Amino acid sequence: MNPITTDTPERADLRAAVAALGKGHGGDINELWKEAGKLGYLGINLPEEYGGGGGGIAELSIVLEELGAAGCPLLLLVVSPAICGTVISRFGTEEQKRRWLPGLADGSVRMAFGITEPDAGSNSHRITTTARRDGDDWVLTGRKVFITGVDTADATLIVGRTEDARTGKLKPCLFIVPRETPGFAYHHIPMELDSDERQFELVLDDVRLPADALVGDEDAGLLQLFAGLNPERIMTAAFALGMGRFALAKAVDYARTRQVWKEPIGAHQAIAHPLAQAHIELELARLMTAKAAYLYDGGDDAAAGEAANMAKYAAAEAAVKAVDQSVHTLGGNGLSAEYGLARLITASRVARIAPVSREMILNFISHQTLGLPKSY
Numbered sequence: 001m002n003p004i005t006t007d008t009p010e011r012a013d014l015r016a017a018v019a020a021l022g023k024g025h026g027g028d029i030n031e032l033w034k035e036a037g038k039l040g041y042l043g044i045n046l047p048e049e050y051g052g053g054g055g056g057i058a059e060l061s062i063v064l065e066e067l068g069a070a071g072c073p074l075l076l077l078v079v080s081p082a083i084c085g086t087v088i089s090r091f092g093t094e095e096q097k098r099r100w101l102p103g104l105a106d107g108s109v110r111m112a113f114g115i116t117e118p119d120a121g122s123n124s125h126r127i128t129t130t131a132r133r134d135g136d137d138w139v140l141t142g143r144k145v146f147i148t149g150v151d152t153a154d155a156t157l158i159v160g161r162t163e164d165a166r167t168g169k170l171k172p173c174l175f176i177v178p179r180e181t182p183g184f185a186y187h188h189i190p191m192e193l194d195s196d197e198r199q200f201e202l203v204l205d206d207v208r209l210p211a212d213a214l215v216g217d218e219d220a221g222l223l224q225l226f227a228g229l230n231p232e233r234i235m236t237a238a239f240a241l242g243m244g245r246f247a248l249a250k251a252v253d254y255a256r257t258r259q260v261w262k263e264p265i266g267a268h269q270a271i272a273h274p275l276a277q278a279h280i281e282l283e284l285a286r287l288m289t290a291k292a293a294y295l296y297d298g299g300d301d302a303a304a305g306e307a308a309n310m311a312k313y314a315a316a317e318a319a320v321k322a323v324d325q326s327v328h329t330l331g332g333n334g335l336s337a338e339y340g341l342a343r344l345i346t347a348s349r350v351a352r353i354a355p356v357s358r359e360m361i362l363n364f365i366s367h368q369t370l371g372l373p374k375s376y
């Protein structure tokens, strides 16, 4: 059940090579991360002059989708090369690029990304993590929640606001905070997710940072932030698509061979049709994801924003449905640890909630695309 491909020959080769890596991997995600880094997959979107592959989000999303389809997605790919790598390559100083990008590209350096706050949630305009100038330094104070991979990340890219822009519309500014900086504390948040990539609460208590911790311009605002958030949405779509394909492939295999009457269960249309629907919906979402990546890599941030939101929405919904139907197809085995599908019920919901929830995407499309009035 190979997906329909519109890949160039180079991308088809990349897809096949990453799929082979995923299938051959032994279960340790740190080993997989290292191996993928050595092979140049983690920084495939980053500029060649800083050790990257010179490709785009199209290539990086192929890497994540194929690892997911092999059952071993690396969630930190959404963050480290896609958000942090993109923001630093587009807005960092020459010195910041030289310091961070080669490590992000070969995977020897990881960077987490922190925007979500307990009292702001989906309303990023309410974030209160504040940066105050003190001589040449910045002093950062605030709290973040659900930040992925902080324990394994060398640094976290923190979204804050400057003291003079404390209220009103968000004028975000981005700071690289190395993990061991005094005042930076992180605590594991127990989640019902069966994943080695864990979530953390961050407390920033007067974290003193040098002037060059600020990435980009403190006045460039949302433009800079969205340069990183569009890749994040496209990568979350790829994460969902890989997971949906993984689950569906297991269910189809099972439905072909499991026999409790005179034909395999896959002959019953009550089993076959929902699987066919799930496949069609995953394929449609793949098309939208490829379109969003194409627009983003072509430099059209505005069109990419709309397409990336639609792709994330479509892929998450398709994955949730594919996982649900796959679990059901296996009957009791769908809930067994041996078949490993039930754990995806929670995992697939991540794509519906993060990095921006289904409802916030519907709000965005209602307001921005359809021009409907806002309720909030």
Ligand SMILES: Cc1cc2nc3c(=O)[nH]c(=O)nc-3n(C[C@H](O)[C@H](O)[C@H](O)COP(=O)(O)OP(=O)(O)OC[C@H]3O[C@@H](n4cnc5c(N)ncnc54)[C@H](O)[C@@H]3O)c2cc1C
Pocket (backbone or CB within 6 Å): 079, 113, 114, 115, 116, 117, 120, 121, 122, 123, 145, 146, 147, 148, 149, 193, 199, 350, 353, 354, 355, 356, 357, 358, 359, 360, 363, 376
């Ligand atoms: C596994 C996981 C990993 C994550 N990793 C990261 C990370 O690395 N970095 C990071 O910064 N964040 C991360 N997050 C946080 C994630 O981005 C947020 O959970 C998400 O943005 C939703 O915010 P919230 O949880 O505060 O929900 P809320 O904003 O409280 O929303 C709760 C519900 O209300 C709905 N809602 C809210 N406002 C509206 C409205 N105006 N109209 C209609 N419905 C509305 C939402 O759709 C949602 O269903 C992660 C989350 C998870 C679960």
